[in-house]
Amino acid sequence: MALLERAPINLLHWFLGLLGFFGVPAWILAIISALIIIGTIIGVFLGLFALTSVMERKILARVQNRYGPNRAGPFGLFQPVADGIKMITKEDLVPRTADWIVHLLAPVVMMVPALMVLAIIPYGRDMVPVEIDAGILYFFAVGAGTEVAVFMAGWGSNNKYSVLGAMRAIAQMISYELPLVISAIVTAMIAGSLSPSAIVAAQGGGGFVPQWFILTPWGFTAGLIFYICALAESNRSPFDLPEGESELVAGHLTEYSGFKYATFFMAEYVGMFAICGLFVTLFLGGWQAPLPFLDIIPSWCWFFGKVCFVAFTMIWVRATLPRLRIDHLLAFAWKFLLPMSFAAFLSAACWHYAGRGPLAWILSLAIVGIPYLILGNAFTNRFSVSRRTYLFSE
């Protein structure tokens, strides 16, 4: 099993050794090695994207008691191929009044950060493509680039719906970035490092009780906040207002067709997987197996299994919740998630200084529980629907 565990790394080393044997200079080997790693990661994530695009439709269909796509290939698994051919062969429309350079660049600018953030995620034991000490900082700094891309798409299209969608997207993404970052900081604070691999290592050990951060009161709170904000950051339902078709046609995607649209779509899904990967790294123990004897399954399988599970829950949430209204959305971020993320922050600090024992549990549970009940009730009452009274009839 150790063979399978290290298989991807050994395969790479074997291949580079072979090239070295034929007298390829070391600096070319370094470039080839980097390209192979990049190619593998992009390949894996685009494969996941293709699989998810059909699985999402199938899962949504099953929730609604339908079959979903099942015509193209066995179980409809070739649906992404059919979709791809359709997307590529479609006409690429650019509005006459659009700023065509910005219009053209927006999908590219969207795609690049989505792929770049994949560099710092630990996919398995000793499998971090780029080991950066401030990896989490890098993730959020680069990930913020998608906001620019969304606004470029809205502005470049020169269409009022696009601009409105882009404005909404900016408002939403910036609002949700704050609780997202604070809830991520909580884990960095307990692990004592901003490096993703150190955070994963801090969740290891512990024998038959997994030491994952999600299994502590503060970690559960921070994890939930992170999850909600991840939904908002990747523009997924119930936070998909920027492209709410009932009021904005398709938001910033209105004027996009053909392959540019496909690129946006792809970037959105890869971004979703990246943030799922970070969620797994920060809260679900990364590549660690839940129980010691389950180590026989390779660590990278555990990582991708967890990522797929989180992606499944995102689809599940999409199948369940309706879209929010923009003022509810922003109020939820500023009035509920932000104070709760501060509470999680405080709770984590108390947990650490109270010795991480039973007392720490009670203390940290109280620090997140009480604000949750108070804030939550205040928030739900604020938006509860009162009975409609009529002025003249009745």
Added chain:
Amino acid sequence: MNIPGSGILKGLAVTARNFAGSYVEKDRLTTEQYPEERPKLPEAARSFPFLVYDGDDPETGMRCVSCKICEKECPPQCIYIIQDRDEAGKALKRPKVFDIDISVCMSCQICVEVCPFESIRMDQDYELSSFDRFGSLMLDKPKLLKSNTYYHSIHPTEAAETDGRIEAERKKKEAATAAKAAKAAAPSVVSVPLVPSQPKGRA
């Protein structure tokens, strides 16, 4: 004080139950996989008219006598009939040409209701799309003629009723001919009516 977020959990439970249930309970999935599975049409379903014939041969078993009532009654005038004639030019009780343009037909079933010979009935075939705009939507006699067995297979109740009516008609006719024959055979002694019979309904 209720627990905030419990409504969302309830909703997630409902969707999860539907998701899992769709794999376990087959009757949750009501979708018909169309080309493989065909819908079971209700008996009253109708598409376009066809002509019924008895027996095996469409030409001899044809019920239509070319009375042209349907042609005259058809609101969109999609029926076209030419009566057949023999060499002497005498009209025969069968159509030479019977065309229905189903691109014009509106499936109103008036032709069926007016037909006194139970000859024209509604079909259930709905897979009529074609690449040929004129030819394949213009149904001529060979395309329109379908057997009584087929009629029984699509509208069992209605077909049984029709058969009963035809049978009753036939028996009445037979009885009338038998009576006539008996009357012809027996010498006419009795019953010369004193008052000539009047048409019914006119007092």
